[in-house]
Amino acid sequence: MPIDESLITREVLDNTLVKEIYPEIKTESEPRMGKVRSVYDVSPEELLLSSSDSLSSHDVVLLRQVFAKGENLDAISSHFFEQTKNIIPNHYIETLAPNMWRVQKAEPILVEMVFRQYITGSGWRSYESNKGPEQGSEFCGVQLRDGYRKNEKLDEIVFTPTAKGQVKDFDISEFAGLNPEEDDPKIDVDMIRNNYAAFGLRKPEDIDFLTEASFNLYRAIHTELESKGQLLADTKWEFGYLPDGRIALIDECVTPDSSRIWEDASYVFNPEENEFTIVQSDKQHFRDHVETMGLQTPDKKEELAAYWMPDKVLRDGVVKYANIRETITGTLPEITAIPKKEIIMDALSKVGYLK
Numbered sequence: 380m381p382i383d384e385s386l387i388t389r390e391v392l393d394n395t396l397v398k399e400i401y402p403e404i405k406t407e408s409e410p411r412m413g414k415v416r417s418v419y420d421v422s423p424e425e426l427l428l429s430s431s432d433s434l435s436s437h438d439v440v441l442l443r444q445v446f447a448k449g450e451n452l453d454a455i456s457s458h459f460f461e462q463t464k465n466i467i468p469n470h471y472i473e474t475l476a477p478n479m480w481r482v483q484k485a486e487p488i489l490v491e492m493v494f495r496q497y498i499t500g501s502g503w504r505s506y507e508s509n510k511g512p513e514q515g516s517e518f519c520g521v522q523l524r525d526g527y528r529k530n531e532k533l534d535e536i537v538f539t540p541t542a543k544g545q546v547k548d549f550d551i552s553e554f555a556g557l558n559p560e561e562d563d564p565k566i567d568v569d570m571i572r573n574n575y576a577a578f579g580l581r582k583p584e585d586i587d588f589l590t591e592a593s594f595n596l597y598r599a600i601h602t603e604l605e606s607k608g609q610l611l612a613d614t615k616w617e618f619g620y621l622p623d624g625r626i627a628l629i630d631e632c633v634t635p636d637s638s639r640i641w642e643d644a645s646y647v648f649n650p651e652e653n654e655f656t657i658v659q660s661d662k663q664h665f666r667d668h669v670e671t672m673g674l675q676t677p678d679k680k681e682e683l684a685a686y687w688m689p690d691k692v693l694r695d696g697v698v699k700y701a702n703i704r705e706t707i708t709g710t711l712p713e714i715t716a717i718p719k720k721e722i723i724m725d726a727l728s729k730v731g732y733l734k
Contacts, residue, residue, distance in 0.1 A: 382701040386714040387446065387694050395444035396478050396719040398431035403724060403733045414440065415449070421481075421732060424622045425472070428480045429723070434688070434696075436662075436669045438562065439680050443688045446697050447712035450477040451704040452634040458708045459632040463599055467592040468621065469628040476726030477712070478719060485619030485629045489543040489579040490571060491563060492589060494597045495613040498523070499530045499639060499657075502539065502613070520567030529654035530612075530646075536597055538590055542566050542578065543617065549577050581620065588626060589618055600633050607706050609660060610646060612639035635661035635703055660703040668692050 400410045400417055404427065408420045414435060419427040430449030434441045453474065460471040470482040495502055502518055506527065509516040515525040519539035527533070542549055547559035551574040557564060568586060575583040593616060601611040615637050617630040631637050638661060645658035665688075669675050674683040705711050715722075727733050 380711075381705065382698055382711055383714070384694070384698055387697055388716075389690065390716045391714055392446055392690060392693060392697070394716050394719060395432040395446050396429075396449055396723075397444060398433050398440075401429070401720075401724070404727065405732060405734050420484075424484055426482050426484055427475070427727075427732065428482055430478045430480070432478070432719075434665060436665050437675045437680075437683065439683045441683065441688060442685060443693060445693055445700065447477075447714075448697075448700055450712050451700045452631060452636060453478060453480060454704050454708050454710060454712075455634050456631040459600060460628070462603065463596055463628070463632070466595045466599060467618075467628055468625050469632070470619070470621070475730060475732075476723045479723050479726065482629075483621055483627070485621050485627055487543070487579060487617065487619040487629065488585075488589070488626075489548075489577075490566070490586070490589075491541045491543050491615045491617060492593050493519075493539045493541060493613065493615045494536055494593055495533065495539060496536045496597070496601065497530055497532050497610070497612040497639075497641075497655075498527050499612055503529050519565050520569065528648070530657050531655055536594060538568070538593070540566050540568070540571065549574070551577050585626060592626075596628075596632075604633075604640065604707070605643060608643050609703075609706065610641045610643050612641055612657075614638035635700060639663070640703065660699065660706075664696050664699055665692070 398412060398415060398417065400412065404419050406419050406421060410417055410419045415431050415433045417429040421427050430453050432444035432446065432448040434445050434448065457471055457474055460469045470485050472481045472483060475481055498506055505518050506516045506523060511523055511525065512527060513525055516523055521537045521539060541563040543563065545559065546554045546557045546561045546564050553570050554564065568590065571578055571586045572583045575586065580586060604611050611633065614633050616628060616632065618626055619629045621627045640660040642658040642660060645656060647656055649656050669683065674686060701711055
């Protein structure tokens with residue numbers, strides 16, 4: 380059953396979890412903050428991860444948060460972690476409270492494993508600009524045939540990895556001449572294999588293991604989503620080494636923030652536009668609004684960071700996140716004005732994680 384939109388009052392809309400450090404939590408070293416999560420070192424092999432409700436768009440974290448966003452994304456990730464642990468291990472142990480996970484520590488691999496089954500987004504822009512529709516084109520080491528239309532399903536799933544970090548973070552010859560400040564530069568499998576240590580891999584053949592496991596993940600999750608009326612257009616994964624040396628899936632798994640998810644029933648070819656129409660169940664709702672406001676360019680980052688997202692746009696986003704969570708997991712967030720931090724602190728106190 381879809382979320383009851385009438386329950387999302389202004390008080391509820393403002394009940395969000397900002398990105399911050401909670402000094403009440405017992406830790407073995409200083410907590411740290413990522414783009415949307417806070418990380419607590421609570422034992423030699425485990426972490427607590429607090430997912431904020433922060434919203435990022437065009438590489439900027441916005442001023443307002445989205446009610447239940449962190450909880451919804453965590454619920455979707457943990458669902459897929461459970462569904463795919465037979466394919467590859469993952470770091471997830473349990474959900475302690477809304478927005479709060481207990482996970483295994485992992486040494487991250489500095490490759491974002493990006494997989495695509497439809498030609499859209501940056502893949503389509505690269506293909507179109509390189510005359511791909513007329514003569515085919517290469518993208519991240521993958522040769523694409525000619526004749527694709529925008530948003531069309533590819534003949535096969537393709538792997539188009541990026542480095543996790545900036546060009547200057549990697550001392551490899553292939554990056555010579557690139558802008559050292561470029562984020563997440565595009566790479567290919569041969570580049571990863573030839574520079575495996577620079578990308579945090581312990582053996583060159585580990586990239587082959589990761590690639591095979593990721594193709595299996597994509598197929599399994601796409602099949603599940605399709606059975607629920609959704610299409611997985613593309614996604615990205617991060618991996619790391621667990622304390623016992625196994626490679627595991629970490630961070631998140633096929634959320635509306637890390638993936639393009641489309642409604643299957645709305646996916647049809649539009650001959651007038653010569654492209655496939657899509658209705659998105661992901662974060663694109665917010666990106667589209669930012670672009671409508673003209674705040675998507677690099678020179679507008681400060682203005683975007685200070686932008687006050689309207690209630691209507693936030694409320695519509697809350698509904699989208701909650702409903703795709705319900706579609707995938709069969710659960711919805713509790714609509715409550717009880718402060719999120721209060722709920723989390725109460726739960727952590729009961730299991731002994733507070734000072």
